[in-house]
Amino acid sequence: MRMTVREATPEDAAVVHRVVHEAFSARPRLDPPAAALDETVDSIRTRLTASGGLLCTVDDDPAGSLLLDPDGDDVWLRRVAVEPRHREHGIASALVAYAEDLAASRGFRAVRVVARAELPDTVRFWENRGFLRESADGTALVLVRSLPVSVDVPTADDMRALGVRLAASARPGDVLLLTGDLGAGKTTLVQGLADGLGVRGHVTSPTFVIARVHRPLRDGPALVHVDAYRLGGVAEVDDLDLDAALDESVTAIEWGAGLVEGLADDRLEVAIARPAGDEAGEGRTVRVTAVGTRWRDADLRKLVA
Ligand SMILES: Nc1ncnc2c1ncn2[C@@H]1O[C@H](COP(=O)(O)OP(=O)(O)OP(=O)(O)O)[C@@H](O)[C@H]1O
Ligand SMILES: [Mg+2]
Structure with a gap:
């Protein structure tokens, strides 16, 4: 099976209309009925155009x-539609993922959808x-997802500056989950967070310490810097007893992917990568994704810009 997603053109109107019609007629009858069933080839062509x-x-x-x-x-x-005979093959997921990437690359803030x-x-x-x-409007629910943003970070100083910018909108209880290979720049970003928050102590890679608390020098949250590299698993994360500190602090976690998501339903995922073909250079790209209600209405573009 070869699945392909591509942008539809006005020439696809008849095909898209058929998919929409078959998908929506196969659903249980709703009151009021789905407006998708009123679409015609012309109305679809108008929307595609x-x-x-x-x-x-x-x-x-x-x-x-x-x-x-x-x-x-x-x-x-x-009109998110999957042909009934193609259900359960990840088609809706593939369409939505493509739409999110497209919308993010065009600079949009969020995607919304109505679901019954x-x-x-x-x-x-x-x-x-x-x-x-x-x-909600009757049984029509509006759901929203803020889109990830990507920024180029040419130098280590720029990475620290990004940390300062993220600190400006950080609140007590916030969790940042930092991912990226060895030497990607995770700790460098946390140094910027520390500057921005105005906390005590120099941020370093905590070689033997798994978590270090940097107290605030002025009003504001502490910074908890966690390096989960040496943690064996979720049980050890629990042993750290971070829960108590999380509420009052801004917590930045390196190497925590796959371990700490359960601790933080709401989190900013900060993924640092070296651009392909420039593995030795200084350039990095950082992709920031919001998870959970904390950042539901936030504009990540402003957060990182
Ligand atoms: N654009 C950049 N952003 C961040 N760091 C950079 C950049 N360019 C070069 N560097 C350098 O790369 C190194 C990044 O080290 P850092 O300790 O921040 O990485 P890390 O992701 O925390 O690594 P580890 O996985 O070992 O914890 C630093 O020496 C930093 O000066
Ligand atoms: Mg580090």
């Missing part, structure tokens, strides 16, 4: 589609993908 959409094919067979509907800084995903409360599996699908409930 105005703002585009995506088409997913499986071995060249149209299997799923969605329409993009920009609204200021945000994009609505409309009568279809709990659908609501769960969105929530599992990190969408958060924002409002």
